[in-house]
Amino acid sequence: MKKKSWGILMLILLTAVAAGCSSSSSKANQTVKLAYVAWDSEIASTNVVKEVLESKLGATVEMLQVDAGPMWAGIADGSADGMAAAWLPSTHASYLEKYGQDIEDLGANLEGTKTGLAVPSYMNVSSIEDLKNAGVAKSLNNQIIGIEPGAGIMTASQKAIDAYGLSDYTLLESSSAAMAQELQKAYTDNKPIVVTGWTPHWMFANMDLKYLDDPKGVYGGAEQIHTMVRKGLKEDMPDVYRFLDQFQWTPEDMEQVMVEIQGGKSPEDAAKDWVSEHEDQVNTWLAGIK
Structure with missing residues (x-):
């Protein structure tokens, strides 16, 4: 009887370990597709997002450099998972009007643009x-x-x-x-x-x-940069979704990365250095993720 009980216990433990390994492997094998435009600001933010996804969440990130229109279209049709590069309410207003109903807006990741x-x-x-x-x-x-x-x-x-x-x-x-x-x-x-x-x-x-002053208000006032994701990302990749939803920084943060890139660092190295030097801030983006 003891042998049988021991066998059952071992089976339960092995099943739990296998389930845990499967869950961990599933998370590590996730591929996240990030769309972005080749603006210095978006190169900085997208590389920081990529670094956190890879170094903290174990994801594989595929970066898709496109123009603004295809960037929005890619999130809307699901060929990309997300972007941190939507300038609103003015600059990308036409894209929001066209694709907004097929995209989830996670709000501003940067204020004061x-x-x-x-x-x-x-x-x-x-x-x-x-x-x-x-x-x-x-x-x-x-x-x-x-x-x-x-x-x-x-x-x-x-x-x-x-x-x-x-x-x-x-x-x-x-x-x-x-x-x-x-x-x-x-x-x-x-x-x-x-x-x-x-x-x-x-x-x-x-x-x-x-x-130059714009008395006619053609360019609008101060803007925000929003994070947009495809519909269904929350269900498919809850940890990725939570991080993207909590990702937020300042113009000064972004400029630190941009200046490093302009000074000769690769975008990947500049992002890696910034993330390692701002551990407390990065941890707030990961709050609630196990």
Whole structure:
């Protein structure tokens, strides 16, 4: 009888261990697909999210770099699990209207962002209206240096051109990296330039820049960056969902990572260093996860 009881006990223990290993293995083998746009701010945030998912939750992360439209579409159709890169309420308003009903909004992960036209502080202009001055337009070669054509700030900048009567200007399409390079070059040479700008961004930390006043309110006021996930993520990956729901940081936090990347660190190393140096903050993102 004792042998039988011992055998039953061992069977129960082995079953429990197997179940625990299966649960742990299941969690470790999860692949999380994160969509993001190649803006310096989103490169910083997405790599930090990736580092926490991999180092703290044992997940495998696949990063999907796309334009803004496909990023939203990917969350809506479930081909991506989440993003930490939705600029609201203005910059990505059209995408929210189109895809919002098929996406779960986990709220703001960063408060106090801003978009608009930016210039070096040494330029003697203070408002978008000042760009109409013939001398200013000539010094700028009638160009506004933009980023990717699908970005919300590009749509807003084209509206600004129309609203402020800047029909003589061309909004140049490029990329966020190319825009920043052009700005850095002009700044070093003390030359005039106007770019599509947003904060947080390392360029405001490394250069003395200013936004041009927007009296017509084309760019809207202060914005937030939201975390969006596909429907069903909460049921499929509850720990991943909980972390993404609790992920929140400040513009200063983000700028620390961006400045490190700009200084030569890889995005992965900059994110790894930031996470290791902010253990208490990271733990608040993981609260309630076993």
